[in-house]
Ligand code: SF4
């Protein structure tokens with residue numbers, strides 16, 4: 001058998017007479033000595049060293065066309081029932097906060113009625129039966145403003161899943177202001193395991209105020225500290241061109257004052273204008289250019305490692321996927337308080353992206369309808385087929401391409417992945433050294 005180098009190898013760094021390689025198809029990270037790396041093709045004995053590089057996908061069989069293989073998997077995965085049905089429910093677009101950069105329109109938005117909840121349950125149940133696991137993401141506005149209907153839907157879904165031997169899990173995206181003891185008990189009964197909370201650094205209150213103009217920072221930070229025992233908490237910070245120092249101060253506060261080292265995940269994303277959508281505050285103009293975000297991200301990730309493993313930074317999730325996102329799968333749905341059905345949570349409230357309404361058609365009819373208004377048609381840009389990052393990017397976010405008219409939107413990590421992988425590699429080395437010392 002003859003082997004060739006994978007087209008998805010990214011050379012991270014050369015050191016110690018070898019190279020550190022990251023393969024974007026398998027997510028393998030391996031240091032390879034130069035005497036192996038110099039082979040473009042290899043057909044000799046398969047020693048232990050060669051077995052390792054072949055198993056990790058860094059060399060592949062010569063007759064394999066990796067792009068064609070990926071295309072095959074993509075087509076199968078989009079049609080195949082993966083076993084898990086992942087749905088997003090927005091029980092209200094209303095919110096108790098008024099963040100300057102928010103693009104959600106919550107003026108006079110209702111809380112989901114029990115009629116709509118019943119309609120959702122009746123529509124979903126026949127579809128859930130095709131799966132072995134149901135995962136619900138609660139999203140808003142602020143979903144906890146609709147806690148009663150969240151509880152009602154959860155109880156019914158959990159009962160239905162239990163009766164049919166289907167595993168049920170849930171997570172929540174919240175602003176974190178309503179995580180008091182009573183509400184937390186309800187969330188636990190709703191099987192919510194993970195909670196994402198936004199906290200934008202010690203200057204958070206400048207842009208993320210309560211609707212009455214009061215501060216939210218201290219309420220949220222107390223709720224995070226109180227609830228690390230109850231949930232996996234991801235603290236999401238939105239990065240602007242000038243708030244990195246405040247995010248670092250917030251990390252210090254959480255790690256030192258609240259003793260949370262090793263107990264929370266962090267994630268860092270740029271504040272972007274989201275393809276021209278209007279933010280709540282018309283004058284808001286602190287969007288973060290990607291060149292600035294790249295360097296801020298590396299700075300923030302390195303800062304986290306002062307206290308805890310880089311593995312507890314959600315941006316490190318550099319896993320490949322056989323599909324670009326759930327939206328191209330037939331049964332993927334997002335449902336809101338109006339009964340509107342979308343394919344992607346980011347597209348909600350954009351009526352052009354809506355694929356139906358459960359008061360007009362059953363969910364089955366909506367999902368069985370041909371191409372679901374173009375969401376199931378997917379292809380990579382030709383130039384992306386030359387890109388090493390294709391298995392992680394797939395030509396970019398389908399919703400953003402749809403609204404912007406762009407044919408490709410490069411993944412955020414394309415320019416930062418080398419430094420992120422290096423941070424992770426150093427962490428792995430450090431752990432190995434610590435184990436040896438122990
Ligand atoms: S918490 Fe802020 S960003 Fe989130 S929905 Fe409410 S106003 Fe918008």
Ligand code: SF4
Nearest residue numbers: 384387393395408410
């Ligand atoms: S959109 Fe950019 S990063 Fe993504 S696959 Fe295409 S060229 Fe690569």
